[in-house]
Amino acid sequence: MSIASTDSAPSAEPRPTGDAGPRTAVVIPAAGRGVRLGPGAPKALRELGGTPMLIHAVRATARARTVGLVVVVAPPDGAWGVRSLLDAHELTDVAVVPGGDTRQDSVRRGLAALPDTVETVLVHDAARPLVPHETVDAVVAAVREGAPAVVPALPVADTVKQVEPRTDAEPEPVTGTPDRARLRAVQTPQGFDREVLARAHARLAPEGEGATDDAGMVERLGVEVVVVRGHEEAFKVTRPLDLVLAEAVLARRKANVEY
Numbered sequence: 001m002s003i004a005s006t007d008s009a010p011s012a013e014p015r016p017t018g019d020a021g022p023r024t025a026v027v028i029p030a031a032g033r034g035v036r037l038g039p040g041a042p043k044a045l046r047e048l049g050g051t052p053m054l055i056h057a058v059r060a061t062a063r064a065r066t067v068g069l070v071v072v073v074a075p076p077d078g079a080w081g082v083r084s085l086l087d088a089h090e091l092t093d094v095a096v097v098p099g100g101d102t103r104q105d106s107v108r109r110g111l112a113a114l115p116d117t118v119e120t121v122l123v124h125d126a127a128r129p130l131v132p133h134e135t136v137d138a139v140v141a142a143v144r145e146g147a148p149a150v151v152p153a154l155p156v157a158d159t160v161k162q163v164e165p166r167t168d169a170e171p172e173p174v175t176g177t178p179d180r181a182r183l184r185a186v187q188t189p190q191g192f193d194r195e196v197l198a199r200a201h202a203r204l205a206p207e208g209e210g211a212t213d214d215a216g217m218v219e220r221l222g223v224e225v226v227v228v229r230g231h232e233e234a235f236k237v238t239r240p241l242d243l244v245l246a247e248a249v250l251a252r253r254k255a256n257v258e259y
């Protein structure tokens with residue numbers, strides 16, 4: 001795959017593609033509006049350090065030595081624009097398909113576009129533009145070692161309360177305090193044996209509505225999901241403050257500043 005430029009050093013090993021076709025593919029759902037980020041272009045096209053978030057996300061995953069194919073799921077009415085954007089950033093090998101109304105629908109459309117050679121599928125949010133390639137490779141390695149479904153995640157820093165949700169401004173009654181030591185905040189890329197993920201999306205198309213991640217759909221099949229350590233820089237840009245943090249992380253990377 002062609003990668004125009006990098007924010008960190010690419011892995012040294014050669015990319016494992018050949019005449020047989022790619023074994024590992026990344027589906028990047030990028031069709032969301034980004035309502036929580038506020039008015040503006042679709043979130044994946046908003047800029048970070050002068051470059052659209054989607055381009056960061058594609059480069060971050062394509063840079064991982066294990067990845068042979070990237071498929072971007074574009075806003076339904078914006079596939080041509082995304083194609084042009086990728087070409088302009090010399091990412092001509094990246095495939096583009098139009099997305100759907102929900103994240104789940106968008107991922108399903110990306111899966112349908114994969115060639116038969118693909119055995120391992122990663123699903124990575126365009127909204128997590130700064131994931132380090134080491135995290136991507138760690139997820140792929142865990143799948144190739146035999147785990148059917150792998151999620152990167154971090155321990156939860158805050159104490160979490162379960163509540164009786166209220167839609168008005170009234171205080172919400174607390175119904176419990178889960179043991180924090182058993183909680184993990186889940187990130188992407190999530191990695192899967194292709195057959196398992198395809199089965200989850202095929203079987204759970206109607207009743208899977210409401211699933212906020214792909215691993216959650218696989219759990220509903222009764223298939224085991226395991227967690228590997230995620231990375232602080234793989235956070236999701238969801239609200240305006242996340243964009244401020246992402247700009248700061250990018251600036252530190254460019255200046256080679258450690259935390």
Ligand SMILES: Nc1ccn([C@@H]2O[C@H](COP(=O)(O)OP(=O)(O)OP(=O)(O)O)[C@@H](O)[C@H]2O)c(=O)n1
Binds near residue numbers: 033101237238
């Ligand atoms: N119909 C949708 C909805 C979401 N996504 C993608 O799923 C990822 C995670 O979603 P999120 O960050 O919640 O994005 P949005 O749905 O855009 O955010 P919001 O809920 O604030 O509108 C994003 O890369 C987003 O583009 C998608 O491909 N198709």
Ligand SMILES: C[C@](O)(CO)[C@H](O)COP(=O)(O)O
Binds near residue numbers: 185186188212213214
């Ligand atoms: C897939 C995900 O990024 C894992 O944390 C998350 O569940 C997406 O949820 P959101 O509702 O789109 O924020």
